[in-house]
Amino acid sequence: MTASTPARSAASTGTRAESIPAIERMSGRDWASWLELFAAAEALTAGHTQIARIARAALPDSVQNPDWWAQAVAIAFEQHSGLRVPGQGSDGLFRVSASRTLPLDRDAAIAAWVAAHGAAAQQLDHAVLNPRQSRTDKRSFWRFDLENGGRVEVSATPKGDDKVTLAVSHDGLPTGEAIEGWRAHWKALLAQL
Structure with a gap:
């Protein structure tokens, strides 16, 4: 150019x-x-x-x-x-996210996710590995790896006095073609809460 x-x-x-x-x-x-x-x-x-x-x-x-x-x-x-496409990181892998606002505090939002989806052995035919929960001063987390499918972080961030944004961030997708399928999947899981 x-x-x-x-x-x-x-x-x-x-x-x-x-x-x-x-x-x-x-x-x-x-x-x-x-x-x-x-x-x-x-x-x-x-x-x-x-x-x-x-x-x-x-x-x-x-x-x-x-x-x-x-x-x-x-x-x-x-x-x-053309050096990268939307959703692609500088490492060449892809990322997708979805979120939902809930009328809960951050720990209750993570507890709701874990109760609804934490025991799932698979997500879209990828085995769930190493699930773990953590907390910082600002957010609460549920994280896990997907066998041959990247890493997932569910985070709960307070949004005002009585709401929280529960976000699913999925890193490490090998292709951009997988983004929309995973986005629909994570949105569907969030909608169940």
Whole structure:
């Protein structure tokens, strides 16, 4: 890609279209200018860490959470240029998530998940391995591995006085084709609570 190459549309490249306007608003730089910056820095041959560094150096000093935004810009560029597709991490594996707000506290939400689904020996034909529960000052967790299927984290995060967001994050999917099937599965399990 060169500065004279027209920018491809987000829809044609797999870039999440909603991320581009947010990046433009945050940075005060239009997407075509970002693409020119990355082309000049030869970012197509750089790894994710270097692409994020290029983005971070180009952010205005006034940006709040500049490291987070640098990651967002780097991911959008990688998606735009075909280095990764939506849902794919920098390690080449894929991730999916689903969430639901419940009228419970965080420990009760995890207890509800465990009561409903914790004894399951399999999830979509993958054996559940090493289930474990943990807690931090801010969240409660139920985690497990899936044989040949990645890692799953169920987290409960307080949302106000009497609600919690119960989120399922599934990392380590080998292909993007599996994302929507797993998303539907996790949403169905959350809907049962």
